[in-house]
């Protein structure tokens with residue numbers, strides 16, 4: 001089949017690579033000038049264990065499976081990564097009870113090696129930590145996400161696939177058993193494909209509305225939840241990922257590390273109505289307050305505004321978190337079309353597993 005994938009983020013690249021591996025002729029259309037210019041370059045680069053999500057949900061299934069696939073892929077393709085493990089810390093009895101529910105959920109999801117440890121055991125691992133107990137997840141890690149996406153692009157191209165940059169997909173219509181796709185930008189015009197995958201991230205809903213005869217009621221709402229990061233100007237205090245007890249809308253302001261060992265904090269949750277990528281320095285105040293609950297020694301003046309990313313959520317503040325929405329023919333009635341909505345965290349971790357499911361719908 002001739003397959004068009006819209007979007008060269010981690011999801012589009014993983015889907016395109018998987019389709020090419022199965023012998024399809026694959027084109028990716030990307031509206032910007034390069035890969036990974038959207039949500040995929042603005043995250044924590046964490047390979048998640050798969051602890052938090054309801055058992056049987058797309059997020060639980062694809063996170064646990066995708067994580068195992070990702071470690072294998074990184075090892076075989078020379079992509080930088082480190083299985084550094086993570087501690088989810090509790091600083092009160094109420095938090096301890098919540099962390100224990102995360103443990104139970106993680107075990108139900110089949111996450112390996114989880115263990116509750118006491119405050120002293122946690123401090124033996126990370127001396128500067130303040131907590132009364134913690135959940136240790138040894139399978140969690142970090143990855144060079146750009147290196148990962150470059151490897152996906154490389155394998156796609158080795159198998160004959162191509163990416164058309166500065167090429168926006170404007171609209172789609174299904175006629176005479178083919179998808180007719182209108183492009184704008186560098187490769188403007190109309191071309192026909194057998195199958196289409198909409199992996200446009202924050203643009204997925206807008207594109208779905210421009211698919212002829214796509215049921216309007218099947219386009220979910222898009223809710224933007226910005227996550228801001230602050231860099232730490234000092235010697236890193238931790239060598240493992242440190243997460244607080246989860247909060248509404250996100251996993252809490254956590255310690256993330258890059259492969260060079262540098263430490264940063266984030267993301268928080270800021271509900272916004274329009275895409276914007278500035279980090280308000282004033283948000284540092286709430287970061288200091290939250291971080292000091294588990295790291296009391298955080299020095300004053302050490303946090304500097306860094307980058308931010310926007311979660312493409314399907315539900316808003318106070319509402320239960322939505323699952324990934326993988327809308328294939330049974331969901332909308334149109335053949336060989338998959339729309340991917342709400343691919344927020346753990347989308348990076350889930351990408352290789354998700355790609356297999358998506359390509360499976362196209363046959």
Ligand SMILES: Cc1cc2nc3c(=O)[nH]c(=O)nc-3n(C[C@H](O)[C@H](O)[C@H](O)COP(=O)(O)OP(=O)(O)OC[C@H]3O[C@@H](n4cnc5c(N)ncnc54)[C@H](O)[C@@H]3O)c2cc1C
Pocket residue numbers: 006007008009010011012013029030031032035036037038039040041042043044045046047048167168169170199200201202203204207226227228267308309310311312343344345346347348349350
């Ligand atoms: C703050 C934050 C932290 C996160 N942390 C983690 C983490 O630690 N671990 C993890 O596993 N996941 C994490 N995630 C989730 C992960 O980053 C995303 O799930 C993933 O990057 C989504 O990738 P994507 O390909 O769907 O979207 P994108 O990377 O946004 O790709 C979509 C692409 O489509 C293009 N596009 C849009 N419309 C069109 C069009 N009409 N025509 C052509 N091209 C178009 C865009 O330019 C873009 O390049 C995090 C997310 C956020 C926001």
